[in-house]
Amino acid sequence: MAESSPESTEEIRPRGAWPRFSKKHLLGIAELNAFEIVDLIDRAEAMVPVSRQERKSLPTLSGKTQINLFFENSTRTQGSFEIAGKRLGAQVMNMSVKTSSVAKGETLIDTAATLNAMRPDVIVVRHSASGAVHLLAQKVGCSVINAGDGTHEHPTQALLDALTIRRHKGRLNSLTVAICGDIAHSRVARSNLLLLGALQIRTRVIAPRTLLPAGIESMASEVFTDMREGLRDADVVMMLRLQHERAAGRMIPSTREYYRFYGLDAEKLSFAKPDVIVMHPGPMNRGVEIDPAIADGPRSVITDQVEMGVAVRMAVLDALLAEKNEQNA
């Protein structure tokens, strides 16, 4: 894999090398055009070496305050944003808000107003309701990053997936990407479909009818209910987590039936291209949507995704915040 890996931090992000990123918030892939998407992926690519150095830091966000406001538990996404902020020198505060206490009185708007008064530079938000992050962004003065809102969007996940694909395939064009699993309830699927669609990459979704949202035909290039057909000659397979506590008995009869028809195993994967890569946003249900041998096998790039996650979040924080500093300077 061709990896451009300049060694010093000066070369990694020379001041003024990137055109200014024009958005204040990162609320969704839907709000980005193809140039902005590629720009963020390029910026993230340049961040990868930072985390591989001994001194994993850049000073670009020093003196800035980042609040991670998570209304839903997520160890990995919150941790990824925290590390990203700290590696850029920001002061990072984690706030986990139990939904129950919010329901008891303080509304999302109240929380936003309270946090805004503390004058953070960026708030990273995860919320169980679609659109909640947009609502919050209207009520605060600082930048807002969507770390997942309901079943709507998870933009940094789509960016890190794209970066992972590009580093393994060397390109983002002329690829067939198959997304398989609970498309209906997946913000990861939506953001990925939007991103891949914006870059005119061929997308397939594979799921039983009960896990496909209405109007999916307008969101993906092709829709399959047969996994083998859907995987045929695919370059990339993205597996989605099945919320089996929620789906079992309502949208699928059982996890064992699901695994039989939609679980990724070696036999089904053999329909894809020999150099296919297998991705998963995590956390995985081994034996429900994916065979452990595949998840931990040679085609899997799942741990790379985690590494790229930090790079993407550093790049996004940097793009939204660092340049504002330069503007003022």
Added chain:
Amino acid sequence: MSRLVVQNSRLVDPASGLDAMGSLEVDDGVIVSVSTGPAKRAPGGTTLLDAGGLVLAPGLIDMRVFTGEPGHEYRETLASAGEAAAAGGVTSFLLMPDTLPVIDDGALVDFLIRRAKATARVNVLPAAAISRGLKGEEITEFGLLKEAGAVCFSDGRQSIQSARLMRAAMSYAANFDMPIVHHLAERSLAGDGVMHEGAFASVLGLKGIPAEAETIPLSRDLQLAALTGARYHAAQLSSAHSIELMSHAKRRSAKISCGVSINNLSLNENDVGGYRTFFKLSPPLRSEDDRQALIAGLNDGTIDVIHSDHDPQDSEVKRQPFAEASDGAIGLETLLAAALRLVHSGEVELLTLLRAMTQRPAEILGLEAGRLAVGAPADFILVDLDYPWQAREKDFRSRSHNSSFEGARLAGKVMATYVAGEKVFAHAEGEGA
């Protein structure tokens, strides 16, 4: 009470099909003459009013209004709803029983009627609950509620899930010749959906409500209405398929009718845009094809009634993530102007439009009002059909400001509203300008 003669007005009365210049004479709160042609000499002691060519129509009868009294007076009282109604040309409204406590007892109906007489400027007609506490389990005391003054039975925002209970309610209501007004939502299918099911909801990541959540209970109700011979009014239809079902059933029975919310008639799913909760409604705003089918249904007589679905909600419950926000929008003050858009666009005739807000609701509820006829109550409005104005939050009389027409530029405004011959609203220049 003195006599009043309104001259030089364009009399528009759907019940008689009248649309001509003429004058209206009122004595003691009742219409005593409706005459076309040049003005006659008025007898002494009569107040003469020159309408300057404005449309004079029966006051509107709005078949779906919620307030917060009793229980949530900060959202809306009978008095504030009455002010909003008067400003919107609504001279009578059907009050939904979804209050705290629920209007499911004769004493509460009596309270509401007294309270409305004392505080509201327009006629308030209480709908009593079909089921105790709106729980959908046991029917209320229909006979006692009717004696207390309820004009129909409705479970308001709630939809009765049990076919057995609905059958009992219809059979028993038929005893008292009272209409059942029912909101349609099959709960297990609507689930926790929050907007019209389709590609747009999928893109927003919002759970959809399929049209079948409405057509399945509608189909059930139409069969039960035929079985029991009840007077049945489907409160509000939203989908093209519902119009088909209703049109088919109406060929066999004159006792069934249906309504549509002005929201479903003038807006569609795309208005939800970036999670705008003032457009979170029940039934949800559906596709443009559905909206077109509703307009066609209004024109061919399948749809009887247009109502405002006036549902005041405060910012605490509206300024929330879309899925967590309450349903509903206010509408009394914008009902007529929003509806007139269909007239200005040439989609609906003025008489057809007004019939759905005057004559038909009066017939369904068995009211004397809703027409310009000798002996009818002198509830009427003077309307400038083309008056340009903008619906603005600061001008709303309703205590809540959750309007789906906020900021909308409208043409057509009520210039004056009369209830029983008394002026209860007069347009003030500058407002909405």
